[in-house]
Amino acid sequence: MKIPERKANERLVEYAERLSALYSDALRPKDVKPKGQFFTPKQVSIFMAELFDINQDKITLLDPGAGTGVLSAAFCEKLLSRKKPVSLVIDTFENDPEIIPFLKRVLQECKKDLEEKDSKVGFNVLTKDFILTNEPYLSGPGLFERGEKFYDFVISNPPYYKVGTESPYSRMMAEFICGQPNIYAFFMTMAASMLADKGEMVFITPRSFCSGLYYKNFRKWFLRKVRITRIHIFESRKDIFDKDGVLQENVIIKASKNGKEGIVTITTSRDKDLNELGRIEVDYSDIISPKNSERFIRIPTSEFDVKILHIIDKWPCTLEKLGMEISTGPVVDFRAKEHLRQELMKESVPLLWMHNMQNMRVVWPSKKNKKPAAIASTEKTSPLLLPVKNYVLLKRFTSKEQRRRLDSAVLKQSEFPYGSVGIENHVNYIHKPNGSLSVNEAFGIAALLNTGLIDNYFRSLNGHTQVNATEIRNVPLPDLSVIKKIGEVVSKAKDLPANLDEIIGSELGIDAEIIKHLEERYNGKNR
Ligand SMILES: C[S@@+](CC[C@H](N)C(=O)[O-])C[C@H]1O[C@@H](n2cnc3c(N)ncnc32)[C@H](O)[C@@H]1O
Structure with missing residues (x-):
């Protein structure tokens, strides 16, 4: 293929970009x-x-x-x-x-x-x-x-x-x-x-x-x-490589050898035109928290995000410190196909999917897309089943349209009259490996996970719509006594209280301005 000459006054980058396009069109599409x-x-x-x-x-x-x-x-x-x-x-x-x-x-x-x-x-x-x-x-x-x-x-x-x-x-x-x-x-x-x-x-x-x-x-x-030393993040997943149809959240990072752990500038733009939407300067420890054994690189994009990181980073516990663990629902539908049942029948138990989590409660049966509502309870399926106790369920996936990335509900033992239960693989569950969660503990954790506060924290950590157990293991949590107090208030409410952030803010002494901002962001009409 003959390579075209550079035009008069064509910039170097324009020439390279023109050749990239030519190459893509002429030679590349197959692979x-x-x-x-x-x-x-x-x-x-x-x-x-x-x-x-x-x-x-x-x-x-x-x-x-x-x-x-x-x-x-x-x-x-x-x-x-x-x-x-x-x-x-x-x-x-x-x-x-x-x-x-x-x-x-x-x-x-x-x-x-x-x-x-x-x-x-x-x-x-x-x-x-x-x-x-x-x-x-x-x-x-x-x-x-x-x-x-x-x-x-x-x-x-x-x-x-x-x-x-x-x-x-x-x-x-x-x-x-x-x-x-x-x-x-x-x-x-x-x-x-x-x-x-x-x-x-x-x-x-x-x-x-x-x-x-x-x-x-x-x-x-x-x-x-x-x-x-520098991070730029593109808000839009499209556009950057639009000719190529790549759907990724992209970042530009600059790093230096033997540089200092100083101030890191973070900028945001919507797309490849790079019109700056936001610019903040943060401490190195804001992006890489010294407490975090996973060495997550967090990307707050506003001063507000940084405030939230500071609040939550001070919380003293994690699930592990509280004697709790998060696991992934063991029932993978296509692997367990022969054991799944459309409805509860003899020798079967309820199967919980993401759609059974509604407003912080478990609603079962609740049908969606003809998904099986039960799973056989046999010797073969016993490794897939859990004894019914109080559990916190957490969706592993949320849609982009949903306001919150974290969506949690409580499976309350006293309202679920079955011996065991199947939890489908798109749902994570929080439990106590050496015992069971009390009602207040379960509601306290679920309420925290459903706040704008933790959601905002989580968004600095994670750019996608999946929620990994490891990430949740690393989210700081307040003391057990505070969690129980929150749980006590929330468990009495019939539905997911609209003012969760307010409830938690007052228990934890969080600045009212921050709570107001969160309520607007997560409950306001414009988002
Ligand atoms: C994402 S493209 C970017 C091209 C160019 N730097 C740009 O910014 O437009 C990555 C390039 O790396 C080349 N590549 C892929 N694997 C490679 C490897 N193992 N070693 C060297 N080049 C590789 C590909 O052929 C491709 O041209």
Whole structure:
């Protein structure tokens, strides 16, 4: 394919973006997914390059998974705008041989523009696998002595697709992963290993690494290796890579090697036009709470969110400290198909689904989409069944339309006259492994989980609509005596009280202004 020339007055990023589009249309459609090729729009590329603090005049830049080089082009534009000649070396890694001629053309144009302004530019296009080629960087001390090259700046929009545990990447990165992570985290790992002292990396990625379970070891390692200094979050899941139809909540993060745990600026925009909706400055400990063993990376997006984090972070307990545990409903419908019953009949017990949770109570039977209302109670199903006790149920999934991500109800033993019960897999349940929850404990926990207060906290932690048990295990909770008091008030109400935040706010002495704001946000008509 003949690569079109750059037009007169066409900016470097515009040229790269045009080539990305051309390449996508002409060569790519069949296999978008396996390569994870989603190209960065020029506005986003410029935004990312703008985040670097460039003070030196000898610069090494790494662009892993370079595509047509739009991010390198944005970096070069930033250098051009500084109007100070530099000596620049760009190393790009790109393992798709078909895109390499496009990448080379863009880099030649970058070189030409910068050299016209008295800079010196060299570039290396490495048609290699970025992860496998750079394995020596993971082997710890001695790298420098072995003459490995380190980079002042890394800019990347890495590929993203799930990596199986048997892939050579996973075997190589075994210490950083658990479960089935995504290739983008391997790119971040490698990039952080290749940073020079005080070097900076800017990545655009899905938000999942911030709280996902598979990324726990990665987070621990990454946060030891580099400091996050800047976060930008896109509110909309669409739009950023709209040509490619990617539905992801994306973040841009900047991290520095040997940087200080100082102030982190967080900005928000709706879409790729990057019109700023919000900007806040927070302490490092606000995003990475020292209390949190999972090393979740929290992203509050307003001063209000930060206030809520501060309130809840002070609460002294967790489920574990309270002697409670959260588990996932053991009945997976398609696996237990032969045991499911449309209605309760002989030798069967009720089966609870998300739709049985209504206004903080369990309503059973309550039919939806012909879902079976019962499960056989036999020797075979006994591992799937639970003795009826007081439980807190928590939905594992909520729809985007729902105001709250957390939706909890109480299964009250005294109102549920059965010996055992099945809990379907989309529902988590909170229980006491060595006993049973009292009515007040159950209502206290459910009420807390249903507040705007905890919902708001949770949203800083988690960008998706799924609620993982691990995340709930890490949510701080008040003392048991306070929980019981809340439970006492709430259990008497017939329905989910509309003023839960008020009830909890007064028990916990929370500023009335904050409660008012929450009530407006969660109960107001405009949301
Ligand atoms: C998400 S695209 C981004 C491209 C470009 N950086 C941009 O921002 O438009 C990721 C690129 O990484 C390349 N890639 C995927 N796996 C790779 C690997 N293991 N090593 C090097 N490049 C890889 C893909 O071919 C793709 O061009």
